[in-house]
Structure formats: C-alpha cells, structure tokens
Amino acid sequence: MDTSALKWENIRTSLLWIVLPLIVGVLIAAAVPQPVIGVIHLNDAIYAYTAQEMITQIHYAIDHPEVRAVVLAFDSPGGTVVDTEAVYLELTRLREKKPVVTAVNGMSASGAYYLSVNTDYIYTKPTSLVGNIGVIGYLPPAPFIIEDIISTGPYKLWGAPRDSDMRQIEMVKQGFFEAVKLGREGRLNAGPEVIFTGQIWAGTEAVHLGIADEIGTETDAIEKAASLAKVANYKAVDLYELSGLVSVPAYPFFFQSADGMLLPYPNEAGTYLLYIPPLPLK
DSSP states (O other): OOHHHHHHHHHHHHHHHHHHHHHHHHHHHHHSOOOEEEEEEEOSOBSHHHHHHHHHHHHHHHHOTTEEEEEEEEEEOEEEHHHHHHHHHHHHHHHTTSOEEEEEEEEEETHHHHHHTTSSEEEEOTTOEEEOOSOEEOOOOOOOOOTTOOOSSTTTTTSSOHHHHHHHHHHHHHHHHHHHHHHTTTTOOSOHHHHTTOOEEEHHHHHHHTSSOEEOOHHHHHHHHHHHHTOOSOEEEEHHHHTTOOOOOOOOSEEEOTTSOEEEEESSOSEEEEOOOOOOOO
16 A cells, blocks of 8 residues: 555544544434423412422432423412422422522422422522421311211311310421421521511512522523533423423312402411411402
8 A cells, every 4th residue: 555545544544533433422422411490480379280290290300310400489378288398309309400490480489388398499589588497377167066967076077176176286386397497407697586487578688587598590500500511502381391200289278258259368277387468458
C-alpha cells in the first residue's frame, strides 16, 4: 500500500473512532427519556375525592423514573383529617425517592399547610395565605333517648362521648404541631406561642416567621425542584392527565345554601384541618 493510501486509511480509522462514539451517544440519549418535573395542583379542599387524585399522581411520580422531582401547587384551605393524613403518608414515601417542593398560589392553610411542611422547600407569593395551624371539630350532641330507635349502648347513635371527641381533637392538634416542628426544623423564627395560635399569615410574613422559605412563583418552585434533583434540560408536566385521571364532577365538600350559595363550612360534622374564613358582613 502506498503512503497516500495508508494516510487516508489512517484518517478514515481516526474519523471512525471519533464519529462512532458520537453516534452511539446520540442513540443512547434518544433512548433515555427527558427528565420530568411533575406538577400536582390542588385547587380545592382535601377530601376523599381530591385526596385520591393526589395519591394517584404521587404514585405515578414514584413509579416513573423519568419524573425526577415533584412540585405541589396549592390553593387550598385544607380539609378532612383522615384524607390529609393519607396524602401526607404517601408524600413521605415520595420524598424517600425524589425531592418535593411546594408552591403556594392562593392559599396553603391548615391541612394544605400540613402537607406543605412535608416537602423540601416552600415558595409563597407575597399575598398568599399560609398557616392556620390547628384543628376544628364538631362535637356530637349529648345523648338523649329517641323513642322509635333502639340502640345497644349509650353511644351507639353518637359514636363517642363528647369528652372523647375533645381528646381526639387534642391528639390531632399535637400531631399537626409535631409535623410542623419536624418539617420546619431549624427554620422557624418564632416560638410556639406565635406559630401555633391558628393564625393565617400573608406570604411575606410567613417567610419572616420561617413557616415558608421564600417569595416565589410556581416557576421558581419548578426550578428549585430541578436543582434539588440535579437535572437540566427538563420539562415540567402536569401529572393529572399523565397519571390517567379524567376530570368528572365531584360532590361539593362545602355546604350549599338553599339559594345555591357555597358557604365555607363542610357538609358533614367531623374533625377537620380546615381554614374557615369569616363571612362578609351584610
């Protein structure tokens, strides 16, 4: 083989060793899904229907490796104790695998804030409403005899004595307080005599008190989640439809008056992690 042919053969070999890894790299990159920051919106109270929707989206995030982090976008006054706790426990499972960041849009109050403290970082807008840490409950009526109904015990109709319900409410309150202390450990700038009064604060004051981390938007929360997950070239995706959910009319959580007006009170008596705003004066 002459010198010229040998030279071109060496060039072709060199080019092959340069181009082949590039081609392999491109093929591998095409086969690997683009990182996803999943967004879960809650724009309602937390009750059986909305809690199950959130849990379905959380499970999707856990099961799909391309979802590298999750943002919870809240505008919620809270809701029932049991449904809030169900979502909280699933969030704990998610956080064992992936970062979770909260973006408070309109409100993260009571049960919604209970969920917020189980995330890695909390953004709020300056005038968002944050806090309302505490519990409300409706006590059962004092037992009385109904002539047409036979019951096998004094509390068969009422479920529990009133003092038992009060103890349960106290237990739920203490659990909420502990969740806040755990989730905001080292970041609270005020003592329990301020934090646990049940007050609701505007976002700027919430950041000052340490019950939220920073003023920011949902976009900021997405960028923070990507940073915590150490990913770039990601896309933000709403997990609602991606997780197979279809929007259907849900029963109203709040009480509806005879003239069709929704009032800020739950339909059923019970124990709630719920913010109930004062009604406007007529």
